[in-house]
Amino acid sequence: MSIPQPERLHLDSDEATGYPNSPLPVLIYRQVLDIRNAEERANTFESMFKQHGWPPAWRYHLYDFDHFHSTAHEVLGIFRGQARARLGGPNGQELMLYPGDVLVLPAGVGHASLEADDDFCMVGAYPPGQKPEIERGDPAQLAAAHARVAAVDLPENAPVGGSLTPLWGEDS
Template sequence: MKIAELKIFYFEDDGIIPNNPDLPVLIYRNALDHPHDAEELFNRNQWLNSWTNGIYDYHHYHSNAHEVLGVMEGEATVQLGGEMGEEVTVHKGDVIILPAGTGHKKLYSSPDFKVAGAYPNGDEYNLKKGSLRERPSVLIEIKNVPRPSLDPVFGETGPLIKYWLKKMV
């Protein structure tokens, strides 16, 4: 496995979607040699509690878990980071790694679009939509989500190790 291109995005809190103050979103272009086996690959690297489906078409985030999304089929345009964030088009074989708190929303997808999703160590995930009454508690939750020990695609190596784990020191 290799990455054709690595995209790195840092998003600030926009007052509605908190995003992650410390960790970037990582997009691995064309990283999946066998996109239909994405869920199995993630599970081998201890990203568990997995599923296959799509991406919600409204802004949401998970304050208690990081998330990996592997595009198994088709393509989609996804808005990352909330209303003021980035629109990114992903294709079959691409992987998006979202740190806890990062907003994401599907804007468009091909009819065959399908992703596999998973969470480090099988963490249970919540679904937050940016309610103001959630703010104080979600900001604390996001800061307290442990960093994964393995990259969901490359295991003990890969960009996640460099950009998420090396920053701890």
């Protein structure tokens, strides 16, 4: 299987809402898996993420409130249903998520579901040793959130394969 090239989405810090976001881009991989069966798609995402050093942590939907994780990078593999999501916090950008898509969210990037199919579900994973805390934007805590985001180690591999360095390196 060839490694697809992701779309890159840069999201600036939002001082008004307290969402740190990240200097690293969100990576949006479209149609990584062309598997019709949702359970098989979920199992394949879990195997793929684990193989590339991102152990699967859960199967669930996307919360319907803006939140971020300042202590962990996150990968989301959509295996069932579709959703309209927002990235970057309350003032962020909207995008559609479909089965087979993968989002790689750098630590600090706000995300929320705005509308989703009843059966929408994803596989979520994090690099080893990274534990996500669910945080909401707080302008008074933005500097502390930025410091936590900056301290999160960058994983070597992308969860779909290949090196993250050219995607999240100094030129990202």
